[in-house]
Amino acid sequence: MRRQQIDSPCVQGEGGVIINGVFIDDTYAEAFGMKATRIVITADNLTWARHAANAAFGFATSVIACGCEAGIECELSPTETPDGRPGVAGLLFAVSTKELAKQLERRVGQCVLTCPTTAVFAGCEGEESLPLGKNLRYFGDGWQMSKLIAGRRYWRIPVMDGEFLAEEMTGLMRSVGGGNFLVLARSRSRALAACEAAVDAIARVPGAIAPFPGGVVRSGSKVGSKYKALPASTNDAFCPTLRGVAKTELSPGVDAVLEIVIDAVTDADMRVAMKAGMDAVCGIGAAGGIVRLSAGNYGGKLGQFHYRLREILA
Amino acid sequence: MTTLSLRAVPNGRVDMTGVLPETLAGRSADDIAKQIIHLAGSPMMLGDLFEVDADETDMLVIRTDSDRLDCLGKGMSTGSVRIEGPAGHYAAQGMRGGELDIHGDAGDGAANGMMGGLLRIRGNAGDWLGAALIGDRTGMAGGVVAVEGNAGDRLGDRMRRGLILVRGQAGDACGARLLAGTLVVAGGCGTLPGSGLRRGSLILGRRPEAIPLSFNDSGRVDLSYLGLLHRHAESFLPGLLPASTQAHRYMGDLAFGGKGEILVLA
Numbered sequence: 223m224r225r226q227q228i229d230s231p232c233v234q235g236e237g238g239v240i241i242n243g244v245f246i247d248d249t250y251a252e253a254f255g256m257k258a259t260r261i262v263i264t265a266d267n268l269t270w271a272r273h274a275a276n277a278a279f280g281f282a283t284s285v286i287a288c289g290c291e292a293g294i295e296c297e298l299s300p301t302e303t304p305d306g307r308p309g310v311a312g313l314l315f316a317v318s319t320k321e322l323a324k325q326l327e328r329r330v331g332q333c334v335l336t337c338p339t340t341a342v343f344a345g346c347e348g349e350e351s352l353p354l355g356k357n358l359r360y361f362g363d364g365w366q367m368s369k370l371i372a373g374r375r376y377w378r379i380p381v382m383d384g385e386f387l388a389e390e391m392t393g394l395m396r397s398v399g400g401g402n403f404l405v406l407a408r409s410r411s412r413a414l415a416a417c418e419a420a421v422d423a424i425a426r427v428p429g430a431i432a433p434f435p436g437g438v439v440r441s442g443s444k445v446g447s448k449y450k451a452l453p454a455s456t457n458d459a460f461c462p463t464l465r466g467v468a469k470t471e472l473s474p475g476v477d478a479v480l481e482i483v484i485d486a487v488t489d490a491d492m493r494v495a496m497k498a499g500m501d502a503v504c505g506i507g508a509a510g511g512i513v514r515l516s517a518g519n520y521g522g523k524l525g526q527f528h529y530r531l532r533e534i535l536a
Numbered sequence: 537m538t539t540l541s542l543r544a545v546p547n548g549r550v551d552m553t554g555v556l557p558e559t560l561a562g563r564s565a566d567d568i569a570k571q572i573i574h575l576a577g578s579p580m581m582l583g584d585l586f587e588v589d590a591d592e593t594d595m596l597v598i599r600t601d602s603d604r605l606d607c608l609g610k611g612m613s614t615g616s617v618r619i620e621g622p623a624g625h626y627a628a629q630g631m632r633g634g635e636l637d638i639h640g641d642a643g644d645g646a647a648n649g650m651m652g653g654l655l656r657i658r659g660n661a662g663d664w665l666g667a668a669l670i671g672d673r674t675g676m677a678g679g680v681v682a683v684e685g686n687a688g689d690r691l692g693d694r695m696r697r698g699l700i701l702v703r704g705q706a707g708d709a710c711g712a713r714l715l716a717g718t719l720v721v722a723g724g725c726g727t728l729p730g731s732g733l734r735r736g737s738l739i740l741g742r743r744p745e746a747i748p749l750s751f752n753d754s755g756r757v758d759l760s761y762l763g764l765l766h767r768h769a770e771s772f773l774p775g776l777l778p779a780s781t782q783a784h785r786y787m788g789d790l791a792f793g794g795k796g797e798i799l800v801l802a
Contacts, residue, residue, distance in 0.1 A: 305763035384758045
């Protein structure tokens with residue numbers, strides 16, 4: 223990954239940590255243990271692999287209402303895929319093995335099986351495994367064929383363009399979800415430009431995804447709501463429109479906040495991804511309208527993983 | 537590397553059962569020479585027929601210029617055996633793991649009842665390669681067989697699982713009564729390919745003279761599975777399968793359920 227060059231050195235003193243004019247809050251992102259898997263979708267060309275991946279990993283921004291968080295990890299050349307065709311590797315994260323298995327089967331069944339020319343393979347190993355094509359094979363209505371190649375079982379399911387090839391199982395990984403940082407900027411356009419740079423940097427980190435649209439969240443949430451039915455509601459302390467009426471975390475000059483949420487396969491991947499993203503934002507710096515970097519947490523009581531921003535950027 | 541060098545052509549068939557890396561490992565040359573084998577049904581010591589040179593590794597080399605050594609690698613589960621010369625009948629019979637590499641031809645019944653591991657035959661193979669053990673209902677049930685040359689009749693008869701790759705031609709009734717698994721013959725085959733085939737895939741590099749009448753033509757199809765198989769086969773016999781995923785498919789044997797297939801790549 224290309225490292226962003228930061229002109230100004232990191233300044234640490236009584237005033238806190240400032241990198242390239244960006245104040246780094248003395249806080250941490252609170253992340254959670256999640257279950258994850260990686261799958262590889264191949265097709266006759268990258269366009270159709272992307273179509274399948276975009277559908278399968280779409281509507282997967284937050285486990286709050288999507289069931290899982292998912293995204294494209296990287297694109298693969300024909301030499302990197304099991305069947306020698308171009309492909310896409312994607313990661314799916316969920317709060318439980320059961321939910322992950324359910325989401326995986328639904329998404330592959332409705333979005334990959336249905337997509338012309340595609341095939342799907344396991345993209346990871348794990349101590350435990352999840353059904354991938356194991357149950358989807360019954361779509362073949364008895365005409366499905368099994369193949370055992372190098373100790374791995376595949377299902378050939380007849381479909382109207384030939385066959386849908388699916389590996390029977392994929393690996394289950396213990397992973398980390400919900401790593402985040404907040405970009406506080408002088409305007410919305412400047413916050414967005416910095417976040418786009420951060421998402422580009424995170425996209426180059428293996429084992430990490432930013433599951434929200436374009437990798438960026440504008441609706442950071444807090445736990446709970448005045449309405450009993452809602453588990454989460456708007457993070458009013460970071461809403462610029464509520465300054466003056468609600469308790470605010472916004473310093474003078476901050477007119478917009480955007481958040482980047484990251485899910486990663488390992489704790490180390492999360493640290494690399496967060497650093498890559500924050501380095502990119504700091505590279506833009508105060509000259510680009512960035513005022514502060516902060517993070518979302520729940521007081522440290524809910525998540526097993528705490529990522530201190532200053533420690534990661536040190 | 538433990539080396540057994542055949543002193544002279546034996547005057548009968550030699551049953552080499554039990555001469556395996558796992559049984560010879562850690563033993564001295566003198567001890568190995570006392571291993572009992574059978575010549576024409578009569579017991580004798582290994583040292584009577586072979587010069588023995590032993591060491592600590594699990595690699596066994598058998599140097600022979602006779603095709604009368606039967607049951608080489610029979611029941612083998614680990615380690616590596618290289619046959620420098622031809623092998624007799626029933627090589628790799630019931631093999632479970634490890635690698636048996638025959639630098640020459642193999643006789644009949646090789647890989648009968650094989651369950652795992654890798655059998656390489658650099659020359660030609662005889663009849664009944666990968667078929668069932670005598671009296672068994674199913675043939676080869678796992679592992680990989682890679683043949684550089686030709687194979688005889690009834691290749692993969694009653695095969696249950698696993699992969700057989702043949703660069704040359706196969707004889708008659710190739711893939712007959714195939715239960716499952718994959719059989720690839722790049723050079724074409726004789727009459728009645730896939731006769732009695734239940735499931736599994738018989739993949740032919742050349743169109744046979746006739747497809748049995750109990751197979752129905754499914755036409756030309758595109759199978760991404762072939763891309764997967766191509767990549768796997770490259771590690772055993774490079775260039776055996778084309779990179780193309782196009783094949784002409786015939787489904788059958790309709791007299792036996794019709795769930796199997798003959799794929800003609802040409």
